[in-house]
Amino acid sequence: MAYPDDLLSSGEHVVTHKHPHWKMLFFPVFWLLVVVVLGSYLAGLVGDLSWATIAWGVLAVVSLALVVGLTVVPLARWRTTHLVITTDRVIYREGVVKRTGLDIPLTRVHSVRFEQSFADRMLGCGTLIIESASDAPIPIDDVPSVEKVHTLLYREMNDNPEDDFQQRTVDGRA
Structure with a gap:
């Protein structure tokens, strides 16, 4: 099921959309x-x-x-938990009755890492840990293909030339 396009900003596109791993x-x-x-x-x-x-x-x-x-x-x-990486942000939504959400702009993400136990490696999942500018590290458990998601997120953080240009302009280097 695709993430609803009406919840995205103009010009924002979904890079990947995951539900938690089936082990749940x-x-x-x-x-x-x-x-x-x-x-x-x-x-x-x-x-x-x-x-x-x-x-x-x-x-x-x-x-x-x-x-x-x-x-x-x-x-x-499980069905209502979403991890969505877009060209602009990381979106995490969970809950059925009580809905909670987290949006982190890619420009605010400082680092991203993952952890996998032996069982997680056997099942092909793991924990994605996102460190943003001001918050404590945010662990997202049971992410399927966590290494691929980690790589996609890292690439989106570093391969966005528009954000690099905007940052250089703000810093006065452009």
């Missing part, structure tokens, strides 16, 4: 399977009881609550 979905899928298997087993156990209809109703309500809490909510959180 491992436990939600695991819990979905556990709830389905356990719910089916328990439904089979209460099938011979005289109050089976009530038990199935309670089991269905509890199972639905577990599926929503352990699977649907994390899936929605």
Whole structure:
């Protein structure tokens, strides 16, 4: 899903748009399977009881609550988390009910680095750490292809001749 063009400035273009790595979905899928298997087993156990209809109703309500809490909510959180690098800024948005966002102009980014554990390297993800002019380092976890994203961001920071010209003009060197 492309980042909405109406949220970009004029002349700004998306360089890359990422959702968190699929590893964030491992436990939600695991819990979905556990709830389905356990719910089916328990439904089979209460099938011979005289109050089976009530038990199935309670089991269905509890199972639905577990599926929503352990699977649907994390899936929605994953789907609504965006890391977008444009020609002008880094955009990070997350949240379903409470939406939070962070925009860092590329001219304010001082350095960018990444960290990967052994498991992250095996899965092809990692943590992107952005250091801006006045803030503490900002870690963005579970970025897929973090090395490529790091390289893209570094290139956008350093390959924008318009920003270099504007900076030289401000410094009085042009």
